[in-house]
Amino acid sequence: MTFFPSLEGFETTRQTLHKYSNAMGVVPRAYGIAHPKWWHISLKVRSSGLTTDNVPLPDGGALSLRMDLRQHQIVLQVSNGDTAVFDMTAGLTGTQMGDEILTAVRDVGLPGPFAREKFESDDPRSYDPEMAGCYFTTLVNANTAFTRHQYAISGETGPVQLWPHGFDLACEWFGARVETYEEHGEVQEFPSQINLGFYPGNESAAPYFYSNPWPFEADVLLKQPLPDGASCHTEGWEGSIFPYAALVNDDNALERLQTFAKAVYDAASPTLLA
Secondary structure: OOOOOOOOOOHHHHHHHHHHHHHHHHHHHHHOOOOOOOHHHOEEEEOOEEEOOOEEOOOOOEEEEEEEOOOOEEEEEEOOOOEEEEEOOOOOOHHHHHHHHHHHHHHOOOOOOOOHHHOOOOOOOOOOHHHHHHHHHHHHHHHHHHHHHHHHOOOEEOOOEEEOOOOEEEEEEEEEEEEEEEEOOEEEEEEEEEEEEEEOOOOOOOOEEEEEEEOOOHHHHOOOOOOOOOEEEOOOOOEEEEEHHHHOOOOOHHHHHHHHHHHHHHHHHHHHOO
16 A cells, blocks of 8 residues: 655646645635634645635635645635636646636635735746645545544644645644743743644655654753654754655555654653643
8 A cells, every 4th residue: 555655756746736725725814714823724634635624705605625636626616506616737827826716716705805925926837647646645644644643642732734835734732831932022822832744845855754842852852762764853943854755655654654753742742741
């Protein structure tokens, strides 16, 4: 069973999907039911693709947007049955795809304004359906592994969700410890947490799974053993990395990924309690 297929050659398609996901994400950003942790702007992994949460319409009903990575379409679905379909293989730029989506959204009663800077780009876009399918297989199985991990641990967790801005799939565990800091003259409070995620790479970085506890207690965590293939990461952000390549075409990939997640949780969670 191929849980995590090779993503070699995915980068140009990844860039296209990243821009298109941002074009989808501006709709719930503007009109979704706001969540205090911004979960309303994310996309969720479903068997039919990546979907937004329902966005209420002014006259009742709701719409959602789905990125179908099997049929290679973005689908706008309205609860009254209306649909609009946008072809991801058509070579549309980020700006063009965003314009098409937002025209359809305005037609059902949501006029904006929208955060167009999130998706606007006139760079040419290419799309490889085969690579998109491999990526979707990865998302579905990463979502499974992350969900199993969450159900096996104690404490509050957030949903597994894909963030359009960073294009990483991630979930959070929240500790009892609370950190405060001052920003713009206001004292902000944030719960301690452990983020578990998958980043599909970019032009300069190969795909990887990650876990980054916050706050990161380096004196404790840098001394803890990690599963074979995983390593600590301290440049730019602090946590652990498990290279995606280590799990490609591995029949035991899900178990190895869950072992990695549990190892970080077991080491970090005691440091994040009140």
